[in-house]
Amino acid sequence: MATYFLLLGALGLLYCSKLYSSILASVGFSVIGYVVTDFLIPRVSPSFVKIGLFGKDLNKPTQPVIPETIGAVASTVYIFIMMFCIPFIFFKEMVTTVGGGHRDLSQTENVNGGLFLHNKLSEFLSGLLCLETTTLIGIADDLFDLRWRHKFLLPAVAAIPLLVVYYVDFGVTYVLIPKFMRKWLNGKTNIDLGSIYYLYMASMSIFCPNSINILAGVNGLEVGQSIVLGVIALLNDILYLSIGPEVSHEAHRLSIILITPFIGVSLALFKWNRWPARVFVGDTYCYFAGMVFAVVGILGHFSKTMLLLFIPQIVNFIYSCPQLFGLVFCPRHRLPKLNEKDGKLYPSRADLIENPPKKVFVPVLYFLHFCKLIDLEFETKDNKTIIKSCSNMTIINLTLVWLGPMREDKLCNNILAIQFITGLLSVGIRHIIGTILFGTDNLHPITSN
Numbered sequence: 001m002a003t004y005f006l007l008l009g010a011l012g013l014l015y016c017s018k019l020y021s022s023i024l025a026s027v028g029f030s031v032i033g034y035v036v037t038d039f040l041i042p043r044v045s046p047s048f049v050k051i052g053l054f055g056k057d058l059n060k061p062t063q064p065v066i067p068e069t070i071g072a073v074a075s076t077v078y079i080f081i082m083m084f085c086i087p088f089i090f091f092k093e094m095v096t097t098v099g100g101g102h103r104d105l106s107q108t109e110n111v112n113g114g115l116f117l118h119n120k121l122s123e124f125l126s127g128l129l130c131l132e133t134t135t136l137i138g139i140a141d142d143l144f145d146l147r148w149r150h151k152f153l154l155p156a157v158a159a160i161p162l163l164v165v166y167y168v169d170f171g172v173t174y175v176l177i178p179k180f181m182r183k184w185l186n187g188k189t190n191i192d193l194g195s196i197y198y199l200y201m202a203s204m205s206i207f208c209p210n211s212i213n214i215l216a217g218v219n220g221l222e223v224g225q226s227i228v229l230g231v232i233a234l235l236n237d238i239l240y241l242s243i244g245p246e247v248s249h250e251a252h253r254l255s256i257i258l259i260t261p262f263i264g265v266s267l268a269l270f271k272w273n274r275w276p277a278r279v280f281v282g283d284t285y286c287y288f289a290g291m292v293f294a295v296v297g298i299l300g301h302f303s304k305t306m307l308l309l310f311i312p313q314i315v316n317f318i319y320s321c322p323q324l325f326g327l328v329f330c331p332r333h334r335l336p337k338l339n340e341k342d343g344k345l346y347p348s349r350a351d352l353i354e355n356p357p358k359k360v361f362v363p364v365l366y367f368l369h370f371c372k373l374i375d376l377e378f379e380t381k382d383n384k385t386i387i388k389s390c391s392n393m394t395i396i397n398l399t400l401v402w403l404g405p406m407r408e409d410k411l412c413n414n415i416l417a418i419q420f421i422t423g424l425l426s427v428g429i430r431h432i433i434g435t436i437l438f439g440t441d442n443l444h445p446i447t448s449n
């Protein structure tokens with residue numbers, strides 16, 4: 001019954017959106033995305049298991065086998081929904097052509113008396129193309145467990161259409177110089193990074209998907225963190241649309257149009273993936289979700305602010321580097337370990353006796369242990385103390401080192417709460433510090449010297 005009401009509401013929103021706004025349409029499609037994803041997941045999951053797409057839920061006493069790669073359902077629904085979205089978003093700019101096939105004779109004025117926004121459509125389509133390619137990469141990874149070196153650069157290739165549209169449409173590659181540094185640079189207010197800026201955006205398209213994939217292993221965390229990222233990005237958009245300057249509205253409207261349906265399909269996926277998980281999202285969802293934010297950051301021209309929302313993922317990546325780059329042994333799974341006696345999760349550990357760390361890194365391990373940033377376990381052999389194991393370097397395990405063992409759902413909620421608070425603070429601080437450092441903030445452009 002509730003589903004019918006939701007669908008009815010969504011259709012109402014779509015009808016109103018024709019008259020009023022593309023944002024209403026995206027809210028309507030978001031509801032449809034939720035309903036369709038929620039409808040499809042239980043129905044298609046057995047087919048995933050049938051072709052071998054399943055995984056063991058490692059933190060349950062019986063380690064049940066559940067369908068994997070179900071994120072592919074969410075991303076496919078999202079892509080289809082965004083296709084349907086196109087006529088609604090561009091309704092007011094649509095042209096009635098009456099030139100008998102001759103473009104120059106055709107009537108080019110739309111219902112608003114303006115021209116059809118081809119550049120806006122190409123922005124939108126380049127974003128969709130990038131997300132489609134990313135979903136393909138994710139599915140290939142889930143099917144064939146691609147090697148890190150093989151899949152590393154692929155998201156940047158997927159982002160090429162986006163970067164081309166950015167170059168043609170916007171092309172801004174300069175960054176502002178903080179006020180206190182300007183006196184050393186002959187009063188220059190900005191510095192043009194040129195192609196380095198494109199390299200930065202391409203790196204972002206590699207980083208965002210992978211950073212979500214390595215902050216994983218607890219039921220609901222992959223989708224939960226993506227929903228939190230989406231909500232904070234939306235709050236930032238609403239801030240700009242309500243009190244920001246007119247020039248920023250178009251970019252933030254596009255951001256809302258892309259993110260709202262993403263939250264819709266993700267909420268349905270979360271319903272099935274939250275503790276105790278009935279499906280796994282797979283790498284497909286992690287890559288797709290990360291790419292949604294890279295696309296929004298690049299097309300919305302706020303890639304630096306978007307990266308601020310990724311602070312927990314950035315911290316998790318930096319903290320993981322010793323294991324990712326082989327200084328310390330990295331087991332196949334770094335997710336926390338269940339203690340069946342109390343039903344709580346404990347930090348998982350890397351065995352450092354069989355796989356000793358690089359010698360140069362041993363003092364760093366002692367230092368991190370002293371700062372309570374990892375937990376080392378020692379063993380005495382022939383009157384010599386050696387490191388037996390260390391807690392795996394993820395912020396999931398670190399939360400357990402700091403706060404003590406806890407149940408899987410509580411751990412997920414705690415990490416999501418920390419992420420939400422950090423995200424809100426970073427957006428707030430970005431606007432305050434931005435004003436102090438640069439003498440201007442694009443939310444309240446004030447000129448000062």
Ligand code: UD1
Binds near residue numbers: 216217332
């Ligand atoms: C990344 C992490 C790995 C972590 C894994 C969990 C790095 C370098 N890699 O690897 O440490 O263990 O994600 O997703 O940090 N699983 C659960 N419960 C969950 C989620 C996943 O038990 O809530 C297990 C299941 O067996 C599932 C498997 O993890 O089949 C999926 O792992 P996969 O996504 O293939 O791992 P990676 O992304 O390679």
Ligand code: MG
Binds near residue numbers: 286
């Ligand atoms: Mg994964």
